[in-house]
Amino acid sequence: MSDSLLGLDEPPQPRDPNAGAYRVLARKYRPQTFAELIGQDAMVQTLGNAIKRDRLAHAFLLTGVRGVGKTSTARLIAKALNCIGPDEQGGPTIDPCGVCEPCRAIAEGRHIDVIEMDAASHTGVDDVREIIDASRYSAVSARYKIYIIDEVHMLSKNAFNALLKTLEEPPGHVKFLFATTEVQKVPVTVLSRCQRFDLRRIPAEKLAAHFAEVTGKEGAEAEPEALAMIARAAEGSARDGLSILDQAIAHAGIEGGAVTADAVRAMLGLSDRNAIRALFGLVIAGDAPGALQALRDQYDLGVDPQAVLKSLLETVHRVTLSKLGNEAIPGQATEETQALAEWAAKLGFPVLHRLWQLLLKGHDEVARAALPIEACEMALLRVIHASTLPDPGELARKIAEGLPVGGPAASTPSAPAEPAAPRDLAELLDRLEAAHDHHIAARARNLVRMISFSEPVIEVSSRGLPADLVRDFEQAVRRTLGKRWSVKVTDAPGEATLAEVMAAAALAERDAVLASPVVAAAIEAFPDAELIGWNNDARRTA
Incomplete structure (x- = not known):
């Protein structure tokens, strides 16, 4: 008995009334191979190595901001795992052929073994239970039965719990591909059962180059500055950028007009x-x-x-x-x-x-x-x-040195000028503290031993100086004084640290106070007395 009598002939497919309709650029130029996926080289390399070594995870989690290619990557992975090659003899590959039946069916969204579900509209435990029940059966025509769940973080708590057991020990013919923009909302129990790929924001220069290529394919022209503006406005999202480019090309008109920076600026409401x-x-x-x-x-x-x-x-x-x-x-x-x-x-x-x-x-x-x-x-x-106000750090320094803080410099409506170069290590550390590098300044006071201080080189002793402090100290100096300054480390004794100098000065002053006639007489009269503190001004006027 022929197949036609059994009713197994494929029914004639109705013609798609939208087959000739315009497709927006974001859909038209959706990547069909991993080579077309821009800005995700690390993920592609990791996945390619896993396929070559037959170390495929049973569940993948793709996370990143909108428009970086999460769903497109999931479909590419589905192609890579189910591709059979033009001769129908191939296996999983990082370079799916795109011409075999599984590749074409997945690209067109009609493969019976690649099921896509939007978790935003299917959040309940019943929707997940359908997946669990169907996963028990082998794939109809593909190597793997693949479930792509977009915005997986929208699933309810009960739905996640129902999925856990199957996710941990799925049948060998099943692969799960999850995509989400809010990975922090996915339970840790689910995260621990998935191989996670963080898709990065696409750099603006790569987006601009991609938009230039798309513009050429569309037969349009665009100024490089206009494409750079669109790339910056996209904030790392290829889809957002292509949507803006689509609008910009339409804005330029159908008479061969070029996409200009001024037009993009006006279209996006950006400031000139x-x-x-x-x-x-x-x-x-x-x-x-x-x-x-x-x-x-x-x-x-x-x-x-x-x-x-x-x-x-x-x-x-x-x-x-x-x-x-x-x-x-x-x-x-x-x-x-x-x-x-x-x-x-x-x-x-x-x-x-x-x-x-x-x-x-x-x-x-x-x-x-x-x-x-x-x-x-x-x-x-x-x-x-x-x-018009003075810099707080400079103001504090002037107050400490008894210098005037008013005058024309404080009232002139112009940006404060750069202060002069510091004269010594003490003044430099004061400047670092004024620039909020308090921790580095404090460590330097305790550990840095000066050898010479001559603009733009600060030479210090290497003895007792941690390597990380040398690096951090030089970076802080360059942030504060300018990039041409440098710190040179020499194996020589060097001077005493500022902390040691201050401690010695405090000790000397204490000895001087104890030796003063009034205090000496008081100590002699009261042998158990202890010097707790003193007033320098009072001592100087006594």
């Missing part, structure tokens, strides 16, 4: 970089009227006040990195690099830290404010007022 640089310059110069006018100009162009403060925060961060000697980020304009270098030379770390804290506080206030633009103006005025 030139305008932000001008605003930042006005803020650190203490020009309140000019800064408020510049802010209002941005606001009138439709830029959100919170976005302005965010851009100012990014500027402070880039200035700080530039001060540390870091290279410019990809896509950064030459004029911006020059401006950052100038500000880095002018502004000290205490000033930059203070700017960061004040702008961050203003950003949070604007996010909650009933009047955002007014709150933003008040935040900028607070930053400008703070920029």
Whole structure:
């Protein structure tokens, strides 16, 4: 009897009415091979080695932020495990062929042995029980029966408990692939039964290169700066970036228009970089009227006040990195690099830290404010007022040395200038403490023995000096004084430590007090008396 009489012929498939419909870029360019999966090289190498050595786990957990490729990776793993090759004789491979029936069926989402479930809409124990019952039966046509559970952290507590036994001892033909954006919500009992892969945020430069390739395939053009802006806005997510790029290409029009940086900036509501640089310059110069006018100009162009403060925060961060000697980020304009270098030379770390804290506080206030633009103006005025104040560390030093703290330097509406180079180790450690390197300064007072102090080299004795302190001390010196300073370690005795000098001075002063006529007479009259403390001013005037 023929198969057709038994009704086993495959029924004719209806034509997909959406077969010719436009697919968004995020779906169209979903990776189909591990080579197309960007930014996850460590995971691919580990998985490839496991396949080659036949050391495949029975459960995999993929975690990471949205859009880094968790679900795509799960499907690729399903392909890798079930691929049979073009000749239908192959085994598991890290390079699935993409042409055999299992590969094509999995890519099209129609393979009967690869079951995908969204845990956000199937959270109950009954949904998991169906998986447990079905897992007992062998795969119909594939090598492995694979369950892909997306957003697995959404499963209920009872559902997780029901899954545990099967997850720990699954049948040999079953593999579980879990994906989640909130791994901290997955029970430890489940985590311990899975091989975990943390998918990293994709670096902005790799995203920009990927977007350039996609743009070319779409027959469109885009400025490198525009792609760099989209990559930064994506925050490590390929899907988010492709969605923005899709919108940008549509925004450019259908007449061959290129995706420009200005168009992307306007589309995303980002502040113009030139305008932000001008605003930042006005803020650190203490020009309140000019800064408020510049802010209002941005606001009138439709830029959100919170976005302005965010851009100012990014500027402070880039200035700080530039001060540390870091290279410019990809896509950064030459004029911006020059401006950052100038500000880095002018502004000290205490000033930059203070700017960061004040702008961050203003950003949070604007996010909650009933009047955002007014709150933003008040935040900028607070930053400008703070920029005219002296540095707390420098102020403390002046007070300690009896120097005047007022005068033009305290009232001039400009950024505080870098202080002069320290004259000796004691002054250097005071500067480190002012920069909040208290722990390093305290260790240096107790352990560092000076040999010579001559800008820009500090030569110290290696005797009794821990290696980690040498490293930390030099890094702290460079943070405070600049990258050209260095610490040289020499095998020589060196001077006494500052702690020893202070202890000797205190002992000498105590002996002097005990030898003074009044105290000596008191000790003689009262032999059991003990010197607890003394008043230096009183002793000097006595």
